[in-house]
Amino acid sequence: MRFDELLKLSKEEPILKNKNIAHLAINLNKIVSENSVPGLLLDVKEMKNGVNIKMTVSKDVKIKEPIHLCFGLTHEQALQKINLNILVSKNAKICVIAHCLFPQAIKVKHIMKARIRIKENATYVYKEKHFHGVQGGVKVDAKTIVKLDKRAIYKNTFVLIEGSVGKLNLDYNVTGKEESVAELMTKVSGSGKDIIKVREVNNLIGEKARGVLSSKIAVCDDAKAEVYNVMKATAPYAVGHIDCQEIIQDNGEATSIPIVKVNNSKARITHETAIGSVDQKQLETLMARGLNRNEATKAIIAGLMS
Amino acid sequence: MNILELKNLSIFLSGKKILDKLNINFSQNRIYAIVGLNGAGKSTLAYTIMGLSGYRDIQGDIIFEGRSLKDKTITQRAKKGITLGWQEPARYDGLTIKKFIMLSAKEKNNNIVSKVLTQTGLNPVDYLNRAIDKTLSGGERKRIELASILAMKPKLVIFDELDSGIDISSLKRIFDSIKLLKSYGSTIILITHNLEIIKQAGYSFLLCGGKLVLEGNINKIYPYFKNECFICAHKNKPKNKPKNNIK
Secondary structure, three states: OOHHHHHHHHOOHHHHOOOOOOEEEEEOOEEEEEEOOOOEEEEEEEOOOEEEEEEEEOOOOEOOOOEEEEEEOOOOEEEEEEEEEEEEOOOOEEEEEEEEEEOOOOEEEEEEEEEEEEOOOOEEEEEEEEEEOOOOOEEEEEEEEEEEOOOOEEEEEEEEEEOOOOEEEEEEEEEEOOOOEEEEEEEEEEOOOOEEEEEEEEEEOOOOOEEEEEEEEEEOOOOEEEEEEEEEEOOOOOEEEEEEEEEEOOOOEEEEEEEEEEOOOOOEEEEEEEEEOOOHHHHHHHHOOOOOHHHHHHHHHHHHHO | OEEEEEEEEEEEEOOEEEEEEEEEEEEOOOEEEEEOOOOOOHHHHHHHHHOOOOOOOEEEEEEEOOEEOOOOOHHHHHHHOEEEEOOOOOOEEEEEHHHHHHHHOOOOOHHHHHHHHHHOOOOHHHHOOOEEOOOOOHHHHHHHHHHHHHHHOOOEEEEEOOOOOOOHHHHHHHHHHHHHHHHOOOEEEEEEOOHHHHOOOOEEEEEEOOEEEEEEOHHHHHHHHHHHHOOOOOOOOOOOOOOOOOO
């Protein structure tokens, strides 16, 4: 498979031709395509097994169009390391859409280490979508550390619902100062012998800091999922919520471990967890409209993951 | 012609008899009400006809268009043209109203979704791409369910407490939708204890303790239901030989 075919898969091809949209496309450790826009500094260095990326958004710059990142592998076997350092300066605002494409993977390891600093009153929205092949030969190990300054906003969405997950290990650690907002959403659908591990830690250290950790996981066949959500509030009026929904089918196994720590009487954290098979009423409503059990289950899970 | 026949239909739930030898016939393209106090077995009857899980182990039989439904799954019953409107419709995180209605629709085209939403008083522009989640009120979900049933054009539909969550001003539009379903040839069974709903039915059956105790038009059913059932000392335990004109 060629890289341009990979880009077609992600529907990113036309975007990469648009000079008004910033992008960076990486195949293993090679920069395939790169474009920047005013106010955005992209510093990319190729390494032996991957790339070092430094992305800086200048003060007061609000980039209108989302920045597109494409990390792909046309290989069947490979190790890819991505080091991502992001600085969103004061009052800046960006949205990043990242595609991670491993359609041919038989034995691929994708290691991502991200350090993100969002300065005062800045906004960083990150949407990462994975496309894996059906062989289940991908191992993703992603660690993200985020520091939010006063009134900074961080919204992260991770989606892996196409292809076989393989082994997924997500680890987020977010710390938010005064009036900052952190919203993390993870949607993963596993099957076969997939192993999904999600660890999200949100430290609300500033007054009126807010955080939401949401996970929507579906596992079937012999897939296993473990979601570990930690929300800590140490400042007055900090507000947090953990919401974990896991649907299991067949021999799937799901674990949810919510940990809530509050050491300030004026802070408040709530959590809700639901693990089980597809809701019976949802299922029977669709069956009463003529769908069979499998069709109804697929529709419900597709909705949950959308 | 009878579209649905309950023959000596009984069901036990957790060892308790909830429906007790019901013999009821429903003719094609008519509107019926099943009336009774809480615990009379009305909802159980709806679930049993639909064949929901936990409601399949019946005694007697349910005949639809001349054939037994006893061994049929929910999906098979739905494919024959039977459906159910729940008292409290399900929520679906992420599933859009458009998709939900399309899944139910007999004719799969985009126009049908807007059409049925409009028929139930919902503006398609505002609702098409919304998820059926907790951002919708109970009344909105009720109308969306009704819209999905309009799109399905079933032969037989059972509505469990149709007015639940619906404000009075919206009831007229709901009734218009019921009439529309009737115009499609549907038979409609309304499970209720609301007079306004009973009025929509041409014929009603009064249940008490899982037994059929009275049947007839509203003039016969409602005064009895109002004057006898609400003050009855033996609620849902009907006497063996009830008084005059009781079955």
